[in-house]
Amino acid sequence: MSAFAYNAEGDMMAEGVALEAIARQVGTPFYCYSTAALRAGWQEFADGMRGMNASVCYALKANSNLAVIKLFGDLGAGADIVSVGEMRRALAAGIPGRRIVYSGVGKKPSELMAALEAGIGQINVESSAELEMLNAVAGQLGVKAHITIRVNPDIDAGTHEKITTGRKDDKFGIDIDLAREAFALAGRLPNLKVVGVAMHIGSQLTTLDPYRDAIARVRELIVQLRADGHRIDRFDIGGGLGIVYADEKPPAIGDFLQVVRKETDGLGCELTFEPGRRLVGEAGVLVGEVILVKPGVSKTFVIVDAAMNDLIRPTLYDAWHDILPVRRPRPDAATIRCDIVGPICESGDYLAQNRDLPPLSAGDLVMVRSAGAYGAVMASSYNTRPLAPEVMVDGTRFAVVRPRPTIDEMLSSERFPPWMEKA
Numbered sequence: 001m002s003a004f005a006y007n008a009e010g011d012m013m014a015e016g017v018a019l020e021a022i023a024r025q026v027g028t029p030f031y032c033y034s035t036a037a038l039r040a041g042w043q044e045f046a047d048g049m050r051g052m053n054a055s056v057c058y059a060l061k062a063n064s065n066l067a068v069i070k071l072f073g074d075l076g077a078g079a080d081i082v083s084v085g086e087m088r089r090a091l092a093a094g095i096p097g098r099r100i101v102y103s104g105v106g107k108k109p110s111e112l113m114a115a116l117e118a119g120i121g122q123i124n125v126e127s128s129a130e131l132e133m134l135n136a137v138a139g140q141l142g143v144k145a146h147i148t149i150r151v152n153p154d155i156d157a158g159t160h161e162k163i164t165t166g167r168k169d170d171k172f173g174i175d176i177d178l179a180r181e182a183f184a185l186a187g188r189l190p191n192l193k194v195v196g197v198a199m200h201i202g203s204q205l206t207t208l209d210p211y212r213d214a215i216a217r218v219r220e221l222i223v224q225l226r227a228d229g230h231r232i233d234r235f236d237i238g239g240g241l242g243i244v245y246a247d248e249k250p251p252a253i254g255d256f257l258q259v260v261r262k263e264t265d266g267l268g269c270e271l272t273f274e275p276g277r278r279l280v281g282e283a284g285v286l287v288g289e290v291i292l293v294k295p296g297v298s299k300t301f302v303i304v305d306a307a308m309n310d311l312i313r314p315t316l317y318d319a320w321h322d323i324l325p326v327r328r329p330r331p332d333a334a335t336i337r338c339d340i341v342g343p344i345c346e347s348g349d350y351l352a353q354n355r356d357l358p359p360l361s362a363g364d365l366v367m368v369r370s371a372g373a374y375g376a377v378m379a380s381s382y383n384t385r386p387l388a389p390e391v392m393v394d395g396t397r398f399a400v401v402r403p404r405p406t407i408d409e410m411l412s413s414e415r416f417p418p419w420m421e422k423a
């Protein structure tokens with residue numbers, strides 16, 4: 001059952017709190033996350049991993065609110081990070097450095113240095129140039145960096161063009177055919193300690209076959225690498241498990257883990273998973289208020305106060321997000337064909353196009369589903385729109401876990417160059 005559902009009176013609830021009550025207190029637009037839903041996703045992983053030598057490093061990029069990270073950290077999660085900013089978040093939320101995995105195709109020497117200084121447990125290296133760079137940085141600090149090499153297994157994850165990462169032409173990882181050379185180089189570099197292999201083939205996967213194929217390829221590689229004399233103790237499988245936006249049927253976490261268990265059986269590797277979206281996506285919604293309704297010639301525009309700067313996914317990935325009125329419509333209510341759009345001065349500013357929704361009018365609240373992942377984190381303040389606040393619900397209580405900045409706060413970090421200041 002979803003954590004977001006209408007109650008008997010027809011009010012959309014986040015667990016035991018009416019979204020309307022949050023809107024009254026916090027204003028719109030806002031993001032709302034359900035603790036129960038966040039915990040439920042985690043629990044599915046924990047149950048499925050029982051008896052496996054495996055751990056979860058939550059991919060912070062999906063939702064890096066400190067409260068969300070802390071919730072997972074307290075449950076035992078590590079973190080998968082891609083920047084020093086995310087590292088600072090993980091540490092601030094109480095996740096120890098040794099449980100942090102640092103991924104990314106373009107880490108700077110200063111970032112690698114900060115990671116080594118913080119005692120990050122594993123750095124996933126994605127190129128020979130990065131091997132050399134990390135070796136130099138580790139040498140400067142007099143430490144040994146624990147690394148995996150991320151390989152690109154040349155598998156099509158079958159997801160949106162912009163979020164598939166494991167094909168030959170994608171910028172990620174080292175081509176699996178060149179991996180042995182890279183491991184050989186890593187073995188020669190004195191300040192690196194190779195601990196394993198990593199992969200991540202894409203995001204929003206709704207079938208398990210790409211995982212099966214990719215793991216089989218990497219497994220073969222691991223056998224070769226061991227024959228070459230490398231110690232391969234860890235296998236980082238990456239993230240990517242999909243969620244429901246419209247009518248997808250993503251595999252159960254347990255089934256995914258079953259496949260991994262089978263494909264890695266006997267390999268003797270400690271496994272790492274880096275789920276992001278699957279842990280947070282359906283646990284969050286974006287709530288906006290209808291500003292006005294504008295009938296057009298062929299369709300109606302419902303203009304809301306949430307926009308592409310709050311949720312870029314519809315316009316960037318042609319992503320479908322369900323939109324529901326926060327007050328349950330009467331069962332016999334007619335629908336109208338409409339675009340749900342924001343107030344931003346771009347035609348690409350929409351949350352949904354050509355939707356059949358019950359009639360909405362100014363002041364009505366709408367809820368955008370499955371917005372917990374890659375929502376708030378990808379938001380901007382385009383058009384000087386303050387970042388939407390984030391709210392966390394737990395049972396019948398809620399708290400603002402990131403407030404809406406005031407316009408004054410937004411302006412306060414900018415300044416005039418000295419030559420414009422009055423003498």
Ligand code: LLP
Nearest residue numbers: 059103200203204239240274275276277374
């Ligand atoms: N590990 C690595 C190395 C990654 O690059 C990613 C996501 C993950 C883990 C987590 O993947 P997940 O479990 O969340 O699928 N902004 C896009 C998604 C970009 C994903 C980038 N990498 C979207 O809104 O769909």
